[in-house]
Amino acid sequence: MxxxxxxxxxxxxxxxxxxxxxxxxxxRDDLLRMMSESGIAKAVVYNPYCxxxxxxxxxxxxxxxxxxxxxxxxxxxxxxxxxxxxxIDALVRQSGIRSLRVVPATHRYPLVHWIADPWLEWxxxxxxxxxxxxxxxxxxxxxxxxxxxxxxxxVPVVLAGAHYNSYPVVWPLVKAxxxxxxxxxxxxxxxxxxxxxxxxxPRRILFGSDFPDVDPRPYLHYLRRCxxxxxxxxxxxxxxxxxxxxxxx
Amino acid sequence: MIIDFHGHVGSFDSIGAxxxxxxxxxxxxMAQVDLACVFNIGHGDASKANQLTAEFVAQHPDRFxxxxxxxxxxxxxxxxxxxxxxxxLGLKGIKIYPPYFNRSVEDAIWDxxxxxxxxxxxxxxxxxxxxxxxxxxxxxxxxxxxPWAKKYPGANIVLAHAGNFRTGRQSCxxxxxxxxxxxxxxxxxxxxxxxxxDLVEGAGEDRVLYGSDLPLIDPRIHTGRVLTANISDDAKxxxxxxxxxxxxxxx
Ligand SMILES: [Zn+2]
Numbered sequence: 001m002x003x004x005x006x007x008x009x010x011x012x013x014x015x016x017x018x019x020x021x022x023x024x025x026x027x028r029d030d031l032l033r034m035m036s037e038s039g040i041a042k043a044v045v046y047n048p049y050c051x052x053x054x055x056x057x058x059x060x061x062x063x064x065x066x067x068x069x070x071x072x073x074x075x076x077x078x079x080x081x082x083x084x085x086x087x088i089d090a091l092v093r094q095s096g097i098r099s100l101r102v103v104p105a106t107h108r109y110p111l112v113h114w115i116a117d118p119w120l121e122w123x124x125x126x127x128x129x130x131x132x133x134x135x136x137x138x139x140x141x142x143x144x145x146x147x148x149x150x151x152x153x154x155v156p157v158v159l160a161g162a163h164y165n166s167y168p169v170v171w172p173l174v175k176a177x178x179x180x181x182x183x184x185x186x187x188x189x190x191x192x193x194x195x196x197x198x199x200x201x202p203r204r205i206l207f208g209s210d211f212p213d214v215d216p217r218p219y220l221h222y223l224r225r226c227x228x229x230x231x232x233x234x235x236x237x238x239x240x241x242x243x244x245x246x247x248x249x
Numbered sequence: 250m251i252i253d254f255h256g257h258v259g260s261f262d263s264i265g266a267x268x269x270x271x272x273x274x275x276x277x278x279m280a281q282v283d284l285a286c287v288f289n290i291g292h293g294d295a296s297k298a299n300q301l302t303a304e305f306v307a308q309h310p311d312r313f314x315x316x317x318x319x320x321x322x323x324x325x326x327x328x329x330x331x332x333x334x335x336x337x338l339g340l341k342g343i344k345i346y347p348p349y350f351n352r353s354v355e356d357a358i359w360d361x362x363x364x365x366x367x368x369x370x371x372x373x374x375x376x377x378x379x380x381x382x383x384x385x386x387x388x389x390x391x392x393x394x395x396p397w398a399k400k401y402p403g404a405n406i407v408l409a410h411a412g413n414f415r416t417g418r419q420s421c422x423x424x425x426x427x428x429x430x431x432x433x434x435x436x437x438x439x440x441x442x443x444x445x446x447d448l449v450e451g452a453g454e455d456r457v458l459y460g461s462d463l464p465l466i467d468p469r470i471h472t473g474r475v476l477t478a479n480i481s482d483d484a485k486x487x488x489x490x491x492x493x494x495x496x497x498x499x500x
Contacts, residue, residue, distance in 0.1 A: 024442065034442075163438065164465060167265035188438050189265050190464040191272050215442045221473030225279050 006230070008220065009238030010035070010043035012131075012160050012185045012208030015065050015072070016058075018048055025212040028065055028072070035071065038216045040209065041238070042071050044245065046101050046131075050077030056087065063095055073245060075131065077101045080119050081109035089122065098245045101131040101160070103139045111144040113151055120152035128155070129244045134170055135161030135186055142169040146176060153179050156244050161186045161210055174200045181244065184219065184236070185210035193226045193236070202232040206241050252493035253277070253285035253468055254434050255374065255409055255460030256313075258305045259298075266464040270308060273464055277312065280468040283490070285461070286374075286497075288316040288344035295319045295330045303338040314497060316342035316374065321350050321358040331365045341497055342372040347389045349376075354393035367401035372496045374407040374434065379417020391420040398428035405430050405496050407458060410437045411448060418444060422451030432496065434460040435488075436471050445478035445488070454484035458493050 017026045025034065035043060045066065050058030059076045066072045076097050078088055081104075091097070100123065104111045111132070123130060133139045149157050156179050162170045163186040174180050174196075182196055185208035189195070196205050207223065209216035223236065260267045277285060287305060292298035299317050306315040317334030319327045334340040343366055347354050354375070366373045378388035391412050398406050411433045412421045425431045433448055433456060448457045459475055461468040475488050494500040 164264040164266070168263055171265060186438065188466045188470055190467045191276050192265075192467060195265075212442070214440045215444070215474070215477075217477040218440055218470050218473030221477055222467060222469035225469050227279065 005039055006234045007238045008038070008040045008207060009241045010040050010209045010211070010216065011158060011206040011241045012183045013043040013045045013211035014048045015045045016047045016049055016061060019052060023212055028067060028069065031211060032069070032071065034209075034211055034216070038209070038220060040216065042073060043209070043211070044073045044075050044099060044241070046075045046077050051103055051106050055079050055083055056091070059091065073098070075099045075101055077103065078119070079107045079109075080104070080111070080116050081107060085118060085122050092126070092128075097128070099129045099131060099158075101133075103133060104144075105137065105139045111140040111148050113148050116148045117151065120148070120155050124152055124154040127247050129158060130155055131158045131160045133161050134159040134166045135163045136165045138166050138169060142173060146173060149177055149180065153177075155179070156181055158183055158206060158244070160208065163187070164189050171199070174204065178204070180204065181206055181240070183208035184223075185214060185216070193223065193228070197228075197232065202235045203240055203243075205236045206244070207237045250284070250490040250494065251280070251282045251459065251472065252490045252497070253282050253461050253463065254407065254458045254493050255436050256285040256287040256463040257465065258287045258289040258302045258315075259291045261465060264465065268305075268464065270305065274309065274312060276463065276468050280461075280472045282461075282468050282472065284312060284314055285463060285468075286314045286316055286342060286493075288318050288342075288374075290318050290344055290346045290349060293320060293322070295323070295326060296333070299330065299334045299338055299340060302340065314342075315340040316344045318344050319362060321352050321356070324358055324361070327361050328365070331362070335369060335371070342374060345373060345375045347376065347387050348378070348385075351387050353382075353386050354389055354397075359397070363397045363401045363404050363406075366404035368403065370403050370405075370498070372405040372407050372432075374409050377408040377410055377412050377417060377421065379412035379414045379420050391417060391424045394431060395424050395427055398424075398431050402430055405432060407432045407434050407496070409434045409460065410462075411435050411444070413437050413439055415441060418447060419451070422448065425452035425456045432456050432458055432492065434458045435474060436460040436462040436466060438466065440470070440474060445474055446480060449478075449480050449484055449488075454480065454487050455492060457488045458496075459489045
């Protein structure tokens with residue numbers, strides 16, 4: 001049986017064009033329309049320009065694209081290896097940024113402690129959370145991710161876009177470290193939500209859309225047919241992310 | 250009635266999909282899926298694979314329909330195994346998977362399979378993928394099925410995953426428009442916007458089939474793709490079951 005609507009807060013949406021392909025939905029209006037058609041109230045959003053070119057520029061483009069819309073929560077992409085904390089710190093404070101995304105493989109550095117420690121210490125102080133894509137192409141080596149994340153238990157780490165191809169890495173990681181969270185946007189595995197619940201509990205699962213690549217409505221349809229308690233459904237659909245981003249709930 | 254046209258018997262442990270009939274049935278129940286077509290493509294020995302499929306189906310004959318499988322690496326075994334699968338094991342369709350077997354769809358090795366399907370009026374479902382066939386010659390580019398469909402009009406050819414990507418979907422639509430016996434099955438881990446609508450507009454609602462790829466993918470996600478699509482209720486009914494029932498001679 002389908003469950004009632006609950007507030008939905010999307011943990012994984014991109015906003016902006018790519019240099020190497022046409023993006024079907026690339027404007028704020030596209031994103032807001034998708035959200036309204038899918039029953040998504042708010043979304044954490046990053047700009048894909050940051051992945052291949054400049055982080056500081058891309059994060060600025062993101063803020064311009066969001067244009068102050070309260071439904072879109074900006075997430076900065078940073079490069080732990082080449083960005084300066086002092087520069088990012090100023091921008092983060094100015095813009096009220098609550099989470100960062102790193103893409104070590106794309107940015108060509110290992111997620112090792114001697115690169116990441118200063119960032120994660122700063123993030124712990126600022127109570128910020130970290131997103132690392134672990135989709136078909138994992139952005140971090142599992143050993144590095146484990147060793148580095150383990151040193152910073154106060155920084156929640158979201159495994160974004162965890163796909164069944166990354167299962168052999170994601171599955172042991174969520175068991176090994178209890179400050180790791182799983183974004184459901186690509187977690188399509190049969191009975192995957194109930195299996196994740198058993199593995200990690202209801203507070204470490206976050207609904208994500210993977211906009212603009214993926215239509216989120218089918219996954220929300222699925223989430224409402226998992227036999228979850230209303231409390232668990234609410235936590236997965238938005239409560240957990242609210243807590244992570246705003247240290248609320 | 251909802252019929253899932255794409256499911257696997259056997260495990261894919263490294264991606265978290267272990268065979269578990271109870272878990273599969275629970276998910277099917279929650280998705281309101283009545284019947285699922287299943288096949289085993291993991292064995293080098295097709296007779297073993299088909300035996301396992303038949304045994305799996307026999308435990309829940311009201312919920313599963315078995316499809317047979319043969320390996321192109323043992324062409325001398327193909328015909329006898331297809332006859333055994335269809336006549337002794339009661340398997341109702343054929344699954345082929347060109348990329349697993351490193352054989353292009355254009356390879357003549359597949360001829361006996363399409364020929365058998367033509368004679369017996371069986372559906373043949375194949376993995377498809379829209380990546381460039383020059384780069385990935387064995388991936389199952391949808392256009393490659395057109396000559397088989399024309400040569401064997403009695404065989405209903407089902408393009409699984411609808412080519413996976415946008416280019417693959419467009420290629421599936423072109424293939425379906427050029428042959429009345431080509432169908433398109435929707436499961437994929439790529440859930441692009443408007444994918445169902447584009448297939449229905451391009452190929453027609455009579456030629457699109459719901460499938461899930463269970464136990465890799467949860468059936469609720471792909472029933473959700475059909476149910477949340479902007480298409481008519483009639484089209485949804487056809488995609489979710491009526492078209493499959495016709496191909497399986499259930500209606
Ligand atoms: Zn499959």
